[in-house]
Amino acid sequence: xxxxxxxxxxxxxxxxxxxxxxxxxHDFDPAADADSAVANAAASASVVLAGRAAIRGRxxxxxxxxADPDAPLLVVEGLTTHFTLGDSTxxxxxxxxxxxxxxxALGIAGESGCGKxxxxxxxxxxxxxxxxxxxxxxxxxGIDLCTKSEKALRRYRWREISIIFQGAMNALxxxxxxxxxxxxxxxxxxxxxxxxxxxxAGELLELVGxxxxxxxxxxxxxxxxxxxxxMIAMALACDPAxxxxxxxxxxxxxxxxxxxxxxxxxxxxxxxxxxILITHDLSVLAExxxxxxxxYAGRVAEEGPxxxxxxxxxxxxxxxxxxxxxxxxSGRRDLGTIPGSPPDLRTPPPGCRxxxxxxxxxxxxxxxxxxxxxxxxxxxxxxxxYPPGSxxxxxxLPRPAPVSAxxxxxxxxxx
Amino acid sequence: MTADTRARDGDELIRLExxxxxxxxxxxxxxxxxxxxxxFVRAVDGIDLTIxxxxxxxLVGESGSGKTTTGRVIVKLTRPTGGRLLLDGEDVTGVWGGDALRRYRRRVQLIxQDPYETLNxxxxxxxxxxxxxEVQRIGNAAEREQRVLDAIDTAGLRPAxxxxxxxxxxxxxxxxxxxVxxxxxxxxxxxxVADEPVSMLDVSIRTEILNLMLDLRRQRxxxxLFITHDLSVAWVxxxRIAVMxxxxxxxxxxxxxxxxxxxxxxxxxxxxxMPTxxxxxxxxxxxxxxxxxxxxxAAHIPTGCRxxxxxxxxxxxxxxxRCRAEEPPLIDLGNGRASACWLAESGKPLPAVERxxxxxxxxxxxx
Numbered sequence: 182x183x184x185x186x187x188x189x190x191x192x193x194x195x196x197x198x199x200x201x202x203x204x205x206x207h208d209f210d211p212a213a214d215a216d217s218a219v220a221n222a223a224a225s226a227s228v229v230l231a232g233r234a235a236i237r238g239r240x241x242x243x244x245x246x247x248a249d250p251d252a253p254l255l256v257v258e259g260l261t262t263h264f265t266l267g268d269s270t271x272x273x274x275x276x277x278x279x280x281x282x283x284x285x286a287l288g289i290a291g292e293s294g295c296g297k298x299x300x301x302x303x304x305x306x307x308x309x310x311x312x313x314x315x316x317x318x319x320x321x322x323g324i325d326l327c328t329k330s331e332k333a334l335r336r337y338r339w340r341e342i343s344i345i346f347q348g349a350m351n352a353l354x355x356x357x358x359x360x361x362x363x364x365x366x367x368x369x370x371x372x373x374x375x376x377x378x379x380x381x382a383g384e385l386l387e388l389v390g391x392x393x394x395x396x397x398x399x400x401x402x403x404x405x406x407x408x409x410x411x412m413i414a415m416a417l418a419c420d421p422a423x424x425x426x427x428x429x430x431x432x433x434x435x436x437x438x439x440x441x442x443x444x445x446x447x448x449x450x451x452x453x454x455x456x457i458l459i460t461h462d463l464s465v466l467a468e469x470x471x472x473x474x475x476x477y478a479g480r481v482a483e484e485g486p487x488x489x490x491x492x493x494x495x496x497x498x499x500x501x502x503x504x505x506x507x508x509x510x511s512g513r514r515d516l517g518t519i520p521g522s523p524p525d526l527r528t529p530p531p532g533c534r535x536x537x538x539x540x541x542x543x544x545x546x547x548x549x550x551x552x553x554x555x556x557x558x559x560x561x562x563x564x565x566x567y568p569p570g571s572x573x574x575x576x577x578l579p580r581p582a583p584v585s586a587x588x589x590x591x592x593x594x595x596x
Numbered sequence: 597m598t599a600d601t602r603a604r605d606g607d608e609l610i611r612l613e614x615x616x617x618x619x620x621x622x623x624x625x626x627x628x629x630x631x632x633x634x635x636f637v638r639a640v641d642g643i644d645l646t647i648x649x650x651x652x653x654x655l656v657g658e659s660g661s662g663k664t665t666t667g668r669v670i671v672k673l674t675r676p677t678g679g680r681l682l683l684d685g686e687d688v689t690g691v692w693g694g695d696a697l698r699r700y701r702r703r704v705q706l707i708x709q710d711p712y713e714t715l716n717x718x719x720x721x722x723x724x725x726x727x728x729x730e731v732q733r734i735g736n737a738a739e740r741e742q743r744v745l746d747a748i749d750t751a752g753l754r755p756a757x758x759x760x761x762x763x764x765x766x767x768x769x770x771x772x773x774x775x776v777x778x779x780x781x782x783x784x785x786x787x788x789v790a791d792e793p794v795s796m797l798d799v800s801i802r803t804e805i806l807n808l809m810l811d812l813r814r815q816r817x818x819x820x821l822f823i824t825h826d827l828s829v830a831w832v833x834x835x836r837i838a839v840m841x842x843x844x845x846x847x848x849x850x851x852x853x854x855x856x857x858x859x860x861x862x863x864x865x866x867x868x869x870m871p872t873x874x875x876x877x878x879x880x881x882x883x884x885x886x887x888x889x890x891x892x893x894a895a896h897i898p899t900g901c902r903x904x905x906x907x908x909x910x911x912x913x914x915x916x917x918r919c920r921a922e923e924p925p926l927i928d929l930g931n932g933r934a935s936a937c938w939l940a941e942s943g944k945p946l947p948a949v950e951r952x953x954x955x956x957x958x959x960x961x962x963x
Contacts, residue, residue, distance in 0.1 A: 203908035435826070488875045503873050506828070507829070517803065
């Protein structure tokens with residue numbers, strides 16, 4: 182089994198293919214492998230390649246001029262974003278690396294204040310005035326967006342990467358008709374005529390399940406689910422390569438949430454969209470994403486294929502986070518707790534930022550930042566329990582006290 | 597007679613009989629001139645429900661189901677327009693204002709969703725928790741002091757004396773919700789109505805608060821009405837679950853039964869779309885029954901079974917005519933289970949939903 186410390190460079194497709202071959206040669210426990218794409222990683226690498234050409238071939242407008250047609254869609258390396266609060270600096274995002282391939286869906290999960298949203302907003306520098314990207318690179322089609330001027334970045338906002346925000350009511354303009362709001366970016370960014378933009382807006386509304394005639398409605402005339410659909414239509418307006426959903430279903434009812442997630446899945450299949458879904462609810466990502474990245478206190482704790490992260494979580498934080506969700510389908514009712522709360526990022530703890538809350542914390546965790554280690558099953562973990570060269574077998578944690586089972590079922594037991 | 601109204605006497609703490617809350621719609625000038633509303637929003641449309649002493653009853657529903665309004669009637673923040681509310685067998689429907697209401701509130705307390713809005717930013721924790729004692733004129737200053745500190749301590753804010761003189765902004769979200777719980781407990785109530793007490797909280801804090809509520813119930817013999825949109829939270833904390841839809845109870849039973857073997861198509865659809873933190877498996881998607889459209893407007897409730905326009909079973913089971921014409925009562929299925937569905941009448945499990953492959957749920961706008 183080969184192990185490689187990962188500085189976040191494995192995005193390169195040739196390297197992925199190489200890794201895939203290594204993996205199939207070593208036959209990484211296929212029985213436990215829920216993700217068939219991983220079990221057959223060599224094949225999947227070529228699928229990615231074919232997918233890339235096909236998806237880019239379907240684009241409505243050409244790639245940006247400086248684009249390298251052979252570069253992966255998005256490669257983020259060592260992204261670091263700081264906020265300035267008075268005299269102190271908030272280390273909101275600290276050396277985050279990840280990649281996104283064409284047609285792939287990546288989920289970013291973690292508690293509030295873990296830097297999920299800041300990471301996403303940093304890609305296009307859509308940050309508040311007191312925040313600044315201080316390091317790292319964001320390469321879209323091989324073009325480094327971090328070195329672009331504010332004006333040059335506009336070419337990429339909405340046209341290449343667009344965002345669906347959480348509160349659709351706040352993100353939509355209350356005094357403009359929904360159809361006009363969808364048409365506006367098409368007119369302004371793509372340069373279609375007013376009539377053409379309106380026609381395309383109508384098509385987009387139908388695509389997301391809003392009757393074309395409802396385009397004449399104002400946001401307040403639509404229900405919450407409809408507004409979120411309109412937001413998705415707006416995000417799709419300029420046929421972007423990447424859509425970022427920042428908690429796109431959090432404020433919605435369960436059934437509407439299911440409808441919106443299904444819509445995103447459908448659109449992904451139909452349009453070859455690449456998605457980044459940000460949510461605090463790990464259970465939402467399981468059915469929607471290919472890969473999941475768990476963040477803690479501005480850093481990546483663990484990242485890998487969904488089947489791996491959910492099936493055999495390695496990082497103690499991932500394990501505890503998963504245990505904190507009840508599962509009505511498997512019958513798991515007792516909930517694990519994660520004692521304490523995420524650290525104040527003005528003065529993050531030294532070493533591993535999770536160590537004050539970690540039941541498996543060792544001496545080294547207090548002093549040394551754990552390196553990111555990538556294992557054969559394409560999972561990378563930043564935890565001292567899994568040092569470079571280890572076998573990567575998940576270390577079970579001492580289970581925290583669950584919600585008392587006898588209290589929860591009391592009257593059932595004695596009807 | 598429904599299953600629930602047969603709960604043993606003395607066993608029940610709160611009882612709702614045919615409870616109705618209809619809000620008048622007063623819109624335009626015409627309504628003003630005619631001096632009568634043009635219609636009613638039937639937020640709660642006739643429910644019978646019993647909350648037994650010492651149990652946690654989970655009241656689950658989507659927005660617009662009337663779950664919050666039901667809770668507000670029980671804590672007497674909303675006047676019902678019909679039906680009765682009984683506490684300990686005594687009819688308290690007419691109790692409004694004065695000493696009677698004060699006595700009632702001593703026994704029935706409320707926890708709101710948003711601890712940020714519940715707390716007064718200019719009030720210390722101590723003053724917030726002490727306020728109910730002052731309103732109720734309980735004990736002398738020293739006794740009150742002790743009870744306040746006890747309540748803060750019980751809610752897990754320790755040392756209590758340390759927390760007592762802090763302000764809300766000095767506390768984290770979880771701690772604030774603990775303060776709200778301390779305020780609800782200081783009067784030593786018999787029942788606490790908790791309206792979405794954990795939906796604003798992060799996962800890790802959510803578990804803490806749920807654990808605290810369960811611990812308190814054991815220590816203090818508390819009864820909870822736990823109102824939530826999240827079936828999985830209800831499943832963790834509740835003994836019994838009542839599922840509401842458009843102002844009616846659709847299904848009632850123990851948490852395990854309602855989740856594990858739902859007898860109403862609406863409940864089953866809700867359960868099927870609950871996200872799971874398990875690794876994705878083939879066939880998982882096929883399990884989902886995603887209902888089309890959204891909960892209709894409570895001012896225009898469909899005739900017959902109010903769920904029939906969205907029901908995935910009515911047409912398939914060939915009973916659509918009946919569903920459209922006749923509203924099913926909450927049918928007693930024995931052992932305290934009940935379902936408001938004609939298909940449940942036989943007592944058999946529901947038929948499976950035939951999935952039309954490739955069919956994307958059509959979207960109807962609710963308005």
